[in-house]
Amino acid sequence: MVLDARIALREFLLAARMQALMEELEADRTMLCGPKGKFQNDRHACRHGYDTGQLVMGGRKVRVPKPRVRSVAGGEIKLPHWRHFSQEDPLDERVQKQILMGISTRDYRNSLEELPVPLAERSISRSNV
Numbered sequence: 001m002v003l004d005a006r007i008a009l010r011e012f013l014l015a016a017r018m019q020a021l022m023e024e025l026e027a028d029r030t031m032l033c034g035p036k037g038k039f040q041n042d043r044h045a046c047r048h049g050y051d052t053g054q055l056v057m058g059g060r061k062v063r064v065p066k067p068r069v070r071s072v073a074g075g076e077i078k079l080p081h082w083r084h085f086s087q088e089d090p091l092d093e094r095v096q097k098q099i100l101m102g103i104s105t106r107d108y109r110n111s112l113e114e115l116p117v118p119l120a121e122r123s124i125s126r127s128n129v
Contacts, residue, residue, distance in 0.1 A: 018064070021085070028079040029067045045069050045077055055085055 030036070032045045046069070053066035069077040 021081070022065075024081045025067050025079055028081050029069055032069050032077060032079070043072060045071050048076075053082065053086065 029047060033047050034040045034043060036047065048068040048070040050065045051068050052063050054061045055064055056062075066082060067079065069079060071077055
């Protein structure tokens with residue numbers, strides 16, 4: 001029962017972090033584009049749907065929806081929070097620690113904690129590690 005409570009807490013925290021990340025990305029988009037649905041004469045950027053991006057989470061790369069912003073003059077504008085989180089790559093450090101602990105690249109996938117949020121995983125196969 002204690003294990004179930006820990007798993008539930010971990011799942012809750014991970015889901016909360018994902019929700020907080022999405023809220024920060026939307027706040028960045030609002031900062032760049034202005035409020036959604038309001039006409040603005042001096043607009044410099046506009047919302048442009050979503051794209052699929054990659055972030056490192058729990059020792060693996062996962063695909064997450066990324067809000068897009070385009071300049072009125074043309075061209076993509078990167079969201080500040082996305083730029084920050086996509087530059088950090090703790091994956092290399094985690095892989096090195098796992099291998100130093102004796103986990104082979106073949107068993108790397110099995111050494112990672114399960115993701116409670118259904119996200120597409122990448123870079124966890126033997127050849128990628």
